[in-house]
Amino acid sequence: MQTVKTFIRIFNILLLIILLSTKQSNAQNSTLKSADQKEDFINSTHFDLVIVGGNPGGIMAAIAAARMGKSSVILERTEHIGGLPANGLGATDIATRGATTGLFKEFTQNVKQYYVNKYGKDSEQVKLCSDGYHFEPSVAEVVFGKMLMEFKEKITILKMRQFDAEPKNVKIQNNKIVKILVTNRNNSSKETYEGKVFIDATYEGDLSAAANVPFRVGREGKNEFNEVGAGRVYKYWDGPEGEGTTNQADNAIQAYNYRLCLTDNPSNRLMVTRPASYNAKEYQSLVDDVWSGRHTGAEMQFVTQKMQDENRRRLLRGDTTTIPGDPWGIAKITNRVFLPNQKTDANNQHLAFISTDLPEENWPWPTLSWVWRDKFAERLKNYTLGLIYFAQNNSALPASFRKAASEWGLAKDEYVDNENFPRQVYVREGRRMEGLYFFTAQDATPVISGKRPPLHSSSVTSSHYALDSHAVRKREEGKIHLDGFISYPSDVYTVPYEVMISKEVDNLIFPVPLSGSHIGFSTLRMEPCWMALGQAAGIASAIAIEEHLKVRNIDRVKLQDDLLNQGATLIYFKDVVPSDPDFIMVQKMGLLGYLPNWNANLNDFINAETIQLWESVSGKKLEYLQGKTLRKDLLSEIYKGLN
Incomplete structure (x- = not known):
């Protein structure tokens, strides 16, 4: 009996020891888990610049910083770098060539050289590349890759790295980002990256939002900034505004689409097949648009019912449309710019009530997770393929229309790892x-x-594109166009450094999700401008690191000097280009107000009006000889006195 009692006592002691040990172990694990939840930032990798987004803005930031001796890592969510130019945006959107230079110009020159090297300088491909402004998606990716490889010792490119826009993924101390946490999409592991300066090159502004930088989405009303085209607007394309225009603010986001690479070359053409989720009802309104010749252009103001009825009769006979301005075939649903090798950049058709844009459904994109975004991307892909399939096959459409539309298909040699379809949504x-x-x-x-x-x-940088926005709502009965599909003229402008600098975070630059209104942003949002601002962001980062400054406090003149040394254009002149010996002087004096007009007119003689302006700007009495002193000579004297 005593033996049994002794055994029970020993057993209880052992059990107590085990329980205490387990409790202590659980407590340690709980402490470790809490630490991980509070700060998942372990095994960090350090760079001078941490760049989120491998689009052209992020790429140029890395290259510009590398030229200043700084290291960077580009964290790209997909398996490919290059952003939209490598995903179908092959027709460069810039209204005045020469307004934006620097690394953007190097990119276009490299594109042209690629075609020269591969096909010969007198080839059709070189002609169609339009001095490097028009290119195939695969060529854009190759060119970006070669530009980055020049600085492979300074630039690390990591693909399939996802940053989620949540505050827990950013560690901030004393108003500075110290580290960020990203997900490796290949193995779902968490990775930490430390940097001295962080660049938000995402199209969505995810990094900046996670760092609690204030932001806007939607459209401002006209009453806020008195902007043309602000708020709710219905406007003929290239024509006047119409009924329903209120200019009121709302939360609407302009539509996204895919920039398709299409070809009519039978040997390289992949015909679109019926998508699994195909719903012909979605595209039914196209049928009457084709038969009637209805579109959204200014010409429709003068199209009568009689003209539309006659158009129906002609189409029944097998003819094509006779309605002024009415696109035909695949052009009815895509706006094409021709690229080398018999391909096109096929964008949304701005003359259409139904095209490759998918308004309304994208509104949540800017602020929702990648789970939602990926689902929408798949929905948009199926919608786009379904639209093309409908245009080529639906029996309610005229046979002549279907035949014309069927001349086009996806290019077999593009996006070969993604069913020949673009990998990124055009955000x-x-x-x-x-x-x-x-x-x-x-x-x-x-x-x-x-x-x-x-x-x-x-x-x-200087830049130039129209004030341009795509639709925010789907078709509405009786309206002349889709709400928000607008374009208004602008002129070559200057972009201040401060549009990409936070008021609160000391080491963050956002050269892509810029600071501006819906209408203001609508002209800045072009890849040439984003490339130029990325270049400026890279240089600004290097200066801030070297001089231990907040990015908002760097010397703007030093930034501009370094930009000019890298070939950038800060203010556009029609008669002075970067290769001219006086280019830098003209740039700097232009920004100081000495040259307010579009031409510098350096070889003209000084006149009284010029003297009055220059004496006012300089605050000095200037000496010159009437009819003998050239503007260039006097300007050079003033310039030397400033340096």
Whole structure:
């Protein structure tokens, strides 16, 4: 009996020891788990610059910083770098060639050289590349890759790295980002990256939002900034505004689509097949648009019912449309720009009520997770393929129309790892961050007719594209166009450094999700401008690191000097190009206000009006000889005195 009692006592002691040990172990594990939840930032990798987004803005930031001796890592979510130019945007959107230079110009020159090297300088491919402004998606990716490889010792490229826009993924100390946490999509592991400066090159503004930088989505009303095209607007394409226009603000986001690479070359053409989720009802309105010749262009103001009825009769006979401005075949649903090797950049058709844009359904994209975004991307892909299939096969459409539409298909040699379909959605507008300067339509339109838009002395690039937005709503009965599908003229403008600088975070630059209104952002959102701003972001980062400064406090003149040394254009002149010996002088004096007109006219003689302006700007009495002193000579004297 005593033996049994002794055994029980020993057993209880052992059990107690085990329980205490387990409790202590659980407590340690709980402590470790809490630490991980509080700070998952372990095994960090350190770089001078941490760049989220491998699109052209992020790529150029890395290259510009590398030229300044700084290291960077590009964290790209997909398996391919290059952003939209490597995903179908092969027709470069810039209204004035020469307005934006620097690394963007190097990119176009490299594109042209690629075609010269491969096909010969007198080839059709070189002609169609339009001096490097038009290119195949695969060529864009190759060119970006070669530009990056030049600095392979300084630039690390990591693909399939996803940053989620949650505050827990950013560690901030004393108003500076210290580290960020990303997901390796190949194995679902977490990775930490430390940097001295962080660049948000995402189309959505995910990094900046996670760092709690204020942002805007949707459209401002006209009452806020008095901008042309602000708020709710219905406008004929290239024509006047129409009924329903209120200019009221809302939360609407302009439509996204895929920039398709199509070809009519039978040997390289993959015909679109019926998608699994095909729903012909989605595209039914196209049928009457084709038969009637209805479209959204300004010509429709003068199209009568009689003209539309006659168009139906002609189509029944097998003819094509006779309605002025009415596109035909695949052009009815895609706006094509021709590229080398018998391919096209096929964008949404701005003359159409139904095209490859998918308005309304993308509104949540800027602020929702990648889980939602990926689902929408698949929905958009199926919608797009379904639209093409409908146009080529639906029996309710005229046979002549279907035949014309069927001449086109996907290019077999593009996106070979993605069913020949673009890998990225064209995110035209995500979050717009609120920075030190807020860019509006007024910054891109002349103060006085024929003159420049407002001059920004802290300019880091000049740029030029229309005030341009795609639709925010689907078709509405009786409206002349889709709500928000607009374009208004602008002129070559200057972009201040402050549009990509936070008021709160000391080491963050956002050269892609810029600070501006919906209308202001609509002209900045072009890849040439994003490349130029990425270049400026890379240089600014290097200066901030070298001089131990907040990015908002760097010397703007030093930034501009370094940009000019890298070939950038800060203010555009029609008669002075980067290769001219006086280019840098003209750039700097132009930003100081000495040359307010579009031409520098360096070889003209000084006149009284010029003297009055220059004496006012310089605050000095200037000496010159009437009819003998050239503008260039006097300007050079003033310039030397400033340096």
